[in-house]
Every structure is written in structure tokens, then in C-alpha cells.
Amino acid sequence: MVEKLKELFVFRELLLNLVKRELKVKYKKSILGFFWSLLNPILTTIVFTFVFAVLLRIQPPVLRYGAIFSFPVFLLCALLPWNFLSISLSLSINSIVGNGNLVKKVYFPREILPSSTVLANLINFCLELLVLFVLLAFLGSRFFLYLPLLIAITIIQTLFTIGMCLIFSCLNVYFRDIQHLLGIILMIWFYATPIIYPFEYVLQMSHKLPWLPFVYKLNPMATFVLAYRSILYECQPPSLFLLGYAVVVSLLTLYFGYLFFNAYEPTFAEEI
Amino acid sequence: MDVSMMLGARFGRTKDMGDEMAIEVNHLWKKFRLYHEKQHTLKYALLSGHRAIFEEFWALKDIHFILKRGQTLGIIGENGSGKSTLLKILARILRPDKGEVSTRGKVSALLELGAGFHPELSGRENVYLNGSILGLSYKEINQKFDEIVGFAELERFIDMPVKNYSSGMYMRLAFAIAVNVNPDILLIDEILAVGDEAFQRKCLEKMYDYKTRGKTIVFVSHSMDHIRNMCDEVIWLKEGEIQVRGNPNKVVNAYIQYVNLEEQRKGKAQQQVEGSRWGSREIEINRVEFLADGGQSKTLFETGEKFIVRINFKAHRKIEKPVFGIRIDRADGVCVTRPNTKLNNVFIDSVQGEGTIEYVVDSLPLLPGSYLVTAAIYDYHCLHSYDHHEQLYEFQVTPGREKESYGVVKIPGRWSMIEQRDSLAND
Ligand SMILES: Nc1ncnc2c1ncn2[C@@H]1O[C@H](COP(=O)(O)OP(=O)(O)OP(=O)(O)O)[C@@H](O)[C@H]1O
Numbered sequence: 207m208v209e210k211l212k213e214l215f216v217f218r219e220l221l222l223n224l225v226k227r228e229l230k231v232k233y234k235k236s237i238l239g240f241f242w243s244l245l246n247p248i249l250t251t252i253v254f255t256f257v258f259a260v261l262l263r264i265q266p267p268v269l270r271y272g273a274i275f276s277f278p279v280f281l282l283c284a285l286l287p288w289n290f291l292s293i294s295l296s297l298s299i300n301s302i303v304g305n306g307n308l309v310k311k312v313y314f315p316r317e318i319l320p321s322s323t324v325l326a327n328l329i330n331f332c333l334e335l336l337v338l339f340v341l342l343a344f345l346g347s348r349f350f351l352y353l354p355l356l357i358a359i360t361i362i363q364t365l366f367t368i369g370m371c372l373i374f375s376c377l378n379v380y381f382r383d384i385q386h387l388l389g390i391i392l393m394i395w396f397y398a399t400p401i402i403y404p405f406e407y408v409l410q411m412s413h414k415l416p417w418l419p420f421v422y423k424l425n426p427m428a429t430f431v432l433a434y435r436s437i438l439y440e441c442q443p444p445s446l447f448l449l450g451y452a453v454v455v456s457l458l459t460l461y462f463g464y465l466f467f468n469a470y471e472p473t474f475a476e477e478i
Numbered sequence: 479m480d481v482s483m484m485l486g487a488r489f490g491r492t493k494d495m496g497d498e499m500a501i502e503v504n505h506l507w508k509k510f511r512l513y514h515e516k517q518h519t520l521k522y523a524l525l526s527g528h529r530a531i532f533e534e535f536w537a538l539k540d541i542h543f544i545l546k547r548g549q550t551l552g553i554i555g556e557n558g559s560g561k562s563t564l565l566k567i568l569a570r571i572l573r574p575d576k577g578e579v580s581t582r583g584k585v586s587a588l589l590e591l592g593a594g595f596h597p598e599l600s601g602r603e604n605v606y607l608n609g610s611i612l613g614l615s616y617k618e619i620n621q622k623f624d625e626i627v628g629f630a631e632l633e634r635f636i637d638m639p640v641k642n643y644s645s646g647m648y649m650r651l652a653f654a655i656a657v658n659v660n661p662d663i664l665l666i667d668e669i670l671a672v673g674d675e676a677f678q679r680k681c682l683e684k685m686y687d688y689k690t691r692g693k694t695i696v697f698v699s700h701s702m703d704h705i706r707n708m709c710d711e712v713i714w715l716k717e718g719e720i721q722v723r724g725n726p727n728k729v730v731n732a733y734i735q736y737v738n739l740e741e742q743r744k745g746k747a748q749q750q751v752e753g754s755r756w757g758s759r760e761i762e763i764n765r766v767e768f769l770a771d772g773g774q775s776k777t778l779f780e781t782g783e784k785f786i787v788r789i790n791f792k793a794h795r796k797i798e799k800p801v802f803g804i805r806i807d808r809a810d811g812v813c814v815t816r817p818n819t820k821l822n823n824v825f826i827d828s829v830q831g832e833g834t835i836e837y838v839v840d841s842l843p844l845l846p847g848s849y850l851v852t853a854a855i856y857d858y859h860c861l862h863s864y865d866h867h868e869q870l871y872e873f874q875v876t877p878g879r880e881k882e883s884y885g886v887v888k889i890p891g892r893w894s895m896i897e898q899r900d901s902l903a904n905d
């Protein structure tokens with residue numbers, strides 16, 4: 207592991223350059239490109255707000271920012287971190303196979319490929335958060351109270367995401383149809399995470415299904431989303447117990463992903 | 479910091495073998511799986527019920543050698559003999575199944591040029607990206623940037639996306655980056671095969687440059703000329719095994735001899751006969767052979783050796799005043815000579831039945847390369863062809879003891895110094 211970290215250190219510039227490449231290609235080298243990429247979350251928010259808040263009458267427990275803005279802000283606090291995970295996964299799953307030409311012809315630590323996709327998306331995520339901050343500040347929120355904690359959570363989520371991406375990009379070398387499966391997994395995972403509905407709805411079910419909240423919180427994405435939401439939406443510190451759990455799960459995921467990836471990495475060049 | 483030293487642990491620890499050793503390959507084996515119906519899908523894995531059937535195939539068998547620092551090793555062999563596989567293992571792209579490899583110093587592999595180029599990015603951005611893929615730091619690339627662009631002669635186009643480059647521009651940029659990596663060990667796999675003449679010359683010059691700077695080079699090529707000129711030592715791989723290893727001339731000659739024999743065995747020469755043969759065939763050429771001094775048939779000659787072309791023919795009726803001729807072309811199409819019996823004042827009244835005619839060269843003036851021979855029999859006015867075998871026969875010339883090796887022929891010239899004034903003494 208120490209060897210690997212040293213090796214990664216030696217190749218850090220490659221990692222940086224790949225991140226840059228990804229961002230440049232994504233934004234087509236313009237500031238406008240970034241705002242263009244905001245279109246997706248904005249449109250999603252509008253559609254979800256109409257369907258879930260207006261038609262299905264899902265309401266956040268506290269209407270902090272008035273009747274109009276509460277649901278969109280409530281949704282965005284969870285949707286942005288979710289998008290970070292789901293976009294990272296869907297893009298990086300192809301990072302080994304898609305860069306096959308490179309993998310077959312040049313030596314470098316292969317971890318760099320999925321990691322660079324995650325990091326590029328992290329930057330994108332942070333920029334989106336900044337835009338959200340502007341909106342929150344405009345609405346008079348005091349989200350900045352726990353900003354250091356928010357940064358810590360983002361870092362932990364990044365580690366978790368890298369772990370997941372290592373596993374899936376590796377699996378994709380051996381099973382090319384895992385990409386289709388990933389779409390289904392992400393869809394189920396999205397609904398199993400309290401993104402479009404408040405966690406309180408789950409708690410309300412606990413008199414019938416007492417184990418439900420517990421099972422819910424096993425999902426690390428649920429703990430992340432709850433933490434982001436309590437800081438950004440409710441301006442409350444998140445539950446430290448849940449955060450501790452998230453740290454443990456994330457580190458385990460990363461470690462397992464690393465082991466898994468490393469076990470199969472030597473044969474990548476001949477399997478692609 | 480030295481990358482390969484750090485990776486030592488993963489890859490058979492880099493040993494301290496004294497200052498000399500650059501590459502040590504220790505009883506290396508590499509196998510591939512050949513799947514009969516490989517399906518890279520989960521669906522297949524789950525539904526088919528049985529594990530995928532595959533054969534194991536050893537692409538490299540017990541490869542063992544040590545290369546000293548500053549040496550250039552050439553690797554030759556037929557298609558599929560394992561040359562690229564060996565290079566990829568040296569470059570750590572593939573991992574051996576048995577045995578180990580250790581290298582000293584920074585290794586750089588030129589297996590394919592421009593492998594990491596992104597079409598949407600400009601030449602400039604690709605220089606940085608590709609440079610870092612090849613292990614250069616930002617600072618190093620900054621320093622060498624002008625040199626790279628100058629070498630590629632792309633100053634005007636450097637800010638254009640590389641998708642708009644011509645393939646030649648693309649190659650030049652990729653090569654310019656690659657040669658500026660400045661490794662201790664350079665692995666080159668047939669990249670010379672693609673470029674035009676000028677590009678190849680540039681590549682070779684750069685390689686000489688590396689050589690003179692004491693770098694270690696491993697060089698895979700199908701061009702025997704390049705191998706002969708560049709290498710200190712050559713390995714001939716045959717079906718994954720080292721067939722011969724040793725001094726370039728010896729190994730290359732052995733290899734060429736083998737390839738020629740193999741071609742004859744496969745009856746390839748026979749196949750070609752139908753395609754490039756014409757004539758009315760009242761008189762036929764049965765066989766054309768190249769003979770050496772002692773009369774034995776062979777296809778590999780040295781410059782300065784005795785060289786005989788023997789033509790066996792059969793005339794089905796009496797042929798008046800036939801003209802026998804041959805033509806020798808170099809493999810690249812240059813016609814070297816076109817002698818025939820009429821031009822050489824050998825008058826043949828008539829022939830009937832079987833016979834043999836020889837064209838004898840006491841000292842072959844041809845310089846190293848491949849040559850194609852055409853043999854033909856014509857009527858006296860050289861208008862009607864009885865039998866014409868167009869470029870059906872091939873022989874090679876190797877340098878042997880002769881040092882001269884540029885051009886087509888060695889002409890019988892001499893050097894002599896006529897005058898030499900010691901200008902210092904006169905002043
Ligand atoms: N990833 C792979 N999976 C299965 N077989 C492979 C793989 N890579 C190479 N081989 C096989 O290994 C053998 C050696 O291949 P290699 O590319 O080293 O040949 P080579 O000597 O470089 O040939 P060439 O002169 O055509 O470049 C071939 O039979 C090839 O089919």
C-alpha cells in the first residue's frame with residue numbers, strides 16, 4: 207500500500223493532467239461550458255419540483271425558505287451529492303476499457319484512470335455547491351456555520367466514490383454488460399436514498415416496520431445525504447454517530463476497492 | 479525520483495548487479511489464454527452455466543538474457559513470435575507468469591506513437607498530457623516544449639486541435655514528445671515502419687544520438703538493415719523461444735536463410751509463378767538457381783563473392799537464334815543491370831531439347847540488400863517472348879567482410895592522396 211501511494215505520488219502530474227483533460231473536454235474550454243453543465247441539475251430540479259412537490263405534495267418537514275424555494279433547495283442539497291456519485295460511476299465505469307489503447311501501450315498505475323474521472327467530477331460538484339451557496343446566501347441561510355464539516359463530508363464521500371469506481375471500472379473489463387446493470391443499480395439506489403423525499407417519511411413508517419430506519423441508514427449514501435442536508439438546509443450539525451459510520455464504510459470501500467482493483471490490474475492489458 | 483526503482487518490489491526487486499547491468503530477464507515465461515468463444519459479459523458468465531473454454535498458449539518460453547548498460551539489443555522474428563509481448567513485459571504493461579525481469583533506471587517504451595492523444599485538445603495541451611503519460615514532469619515539459627515543437631516542425635499548428643492534424647503531423651508530434659522523454663532504457667517496437675523516408679531518417683538519427691549518449695536500447699524491427707546498422711547484439715525469437723542470440727550479422731543471416739527456406743517449403747515461389755510469367759513457351763525456363771563458388775545453390779551472398787545465375791531450359795522444338803537475358807532489380811525497384819546474350823555478343827545459333835546456361839559474376843559488386851531476378855528467353859529481335867519470369871527469384875546480399883554499404887553497387891574505385899601540403903610548416 208505504501209509502495210502504491212509512492213507510485214501514485216510519482217505519477218501525480220499525470221493524474222492532474224487527466225483531470226484537466228476531462229474538464230477541458232467537458233466544458234469545451236469556456237466558462238459558458240460550466241454554466242451549460244448546470245442546465246442538467248436545474249432542469250431536473252424543475253421537473254422534480256413539479257412532480258413531487260406540486261403533484262404528489264411531498265413536503266420538507268420545515269419550510270425554511272418559503273413555500274416556493276423550500277422544496278427546490280431541499281432537493282438540491284441531496285441531488286448534487288447524489289449526482290456526484292452517479293455521474294462519477296457512470297463515467298468511470300468505462301475508464302479502463304475506454305482508454306484501452308493507453309492501457310495496452312503505456313505503463314502507469316491504472317488507478318489513475320477512474321480516480322481522475324472522480325476528481326474531475328469532484329471539481330464539478332464543488333462548483334455546483336458554490337452556485338448553491340450563492341442561492342442559499344440570497345435566501346438568507348446560515349449554512350456557513352458548519353462549512354468545515356461540510357468539506358470533511360465531501361472528502362469522505364470522494365473516498366467512497368473512488369472505492370466504488372475502482373470496483374466497477376475493474377468489473378467492466380471482464381463483464382462489459384455491467385454498464386447496463388449499473389443503470390438499474392443507480393436507479394434503485396436513487397430511490398432508496400432520501401433525496402426526493404424527507405427521511406421523516408421513513409421514520410413515520412417505523413411503527414409498522416420498526417427495522418426500516420435502521421436499514422435505511424446502512425446505505426452510506428443516505429448518511430451522506432442526511433449530513434449534507436442537515437448542514438445546508440437545516441443549518442444543524444449532522445449526527446456524529448452517522449458521520450463516524452460513513453467514515454468507516456468509506457474507508458472500507460476504498461480499501462476493498464483498492465485490493466480488488468490491484469488483484470485484477472495486472473491482466474488488464476491482455477483482457478481488453 | 480526514479481520510478482522503476484520504486485516499482486522494484488512489485489516487479490521482482492531491482493537488484494544490485496554492479497554498475498553494468500541494465501536489463502536482466504530471468505527465465506521468463508508468459509502465457510495467454512485463447513478463448514474459443516470469449517464473451518466479456520456477465521449474462522454469458524451466468525447463463526452459460528459452464529466456465530469459458532480456453533486453451534493456454536505460451537507466447538514466451540524461458541527467455542533468459544542480461545543486457546549491459548549502453549548496449550543496443552535487436553529483436554527479430556516472424557509475426558506472432560512474441561517480440562511485442564517481450565517488450566510489453568519489459569515495459570511492465572504485461573506481467574510474466576514465471577520468472578522475473580529487473581531493470582535499472584527509467585524505462586520508456588515507444589510501442590505506439592500518440593497512444594494518449596486526445597483529438598479534441600490542441601497540440602499544445604496534448605504535449606503536456608502525453609508527456610505526463612510518458613512520465614515527464616510539468617517542469618521538464620516546459621523546458622523542452624520549444625524543442626519538441628521545433629523537432630516536430632509544427633510551430634504554426636500547435637494550438638490547433640490534433641483531430642485536424644494530418645496523420646504525418648500527428649506522428650511527428652507524437653515522436654517528438656516520445657524522444658524527449660530521455661529515459662535510461664528505451665524500448666522501440668516497429669515505430670519506424672510507419673513514417674515516410676524523412677521521418678525514418680530522423681528516428682534513426684535520434685536513436686544514434688541515444689546510443690552515443692550511452693543509453694540502453696531494445697529495438698524490435700522487421701527491417702534487417704536497421705537491425706544490422708543499429709544493434710550490438712540480436713536475439714531471434716521463434717515461437718516464443720530464443721532461437722539464436724549473438725552478433726547481428728550472424729543472427730540476421732541465419733534468420734534470412736530460414737525465412738527463404740521456409741518460403742520455398744511453403745511453395746510460395748510456386749504460387750507466384752502463375753502470376754508473373756508470360757510467353758509462348760515453345761522454349762521454357764524450368765529452373766533458375768543461384769550458385770556460389772563451389773557450385774552449391776544458395777540465396778545469401780556476400781559482396782565480392784562469386785555469383786552465378788544458372789538457367790535450366792527446355793526447347794520443345796528447334797528454336798533459332800534465341801536470346802537469354804536476366805534483369806536484377808533491387809527490392810525497392812531500382813534496376814541494377816539487364817544483361818542478355820545478344821548485348822554481350824554471345825551468339826546462339828539454335829537450341830533444341832534441354833539445356834543449361836549460366837551468367838557468371840566473378841566478384842559480386844552489389845551492396846547489402848534484397849534483390850529480385852527476372853529471367854527470360856526472347857527471339858532474336860527481343861520482341862517475341864518465349865518465356866518470361868518476371869521478378870520470380872530472390873537473393874540477398876549481406877556485407878560480409880565488405881565495409882562499404884551505402885548505395886547500390888561497389889564500383890571498382892580506389893582512393894589515393896595526390897598531394898598534401900603542411901600549411902603550418904610553410905608559413
Ligand atoms: N492479449 C493477448 N491475448 C491472447 N493472445 C495474445 C495477446 N497478445 C498477444 N497474443 C499472442 O501472442 C503471440 C505473440 O504476439 P506478439 O504481438 O508478441 O508478436 P510479435 O512478435 O510482436 O509479432 P509482429 O511481428 O506481428 O508484431 C501471438 O500469437 C499473439 O496472438
Ligand SMILES: [Mg+2]
Nearest residue numbers: 561562563667
Ligand atoms: Mg509486434
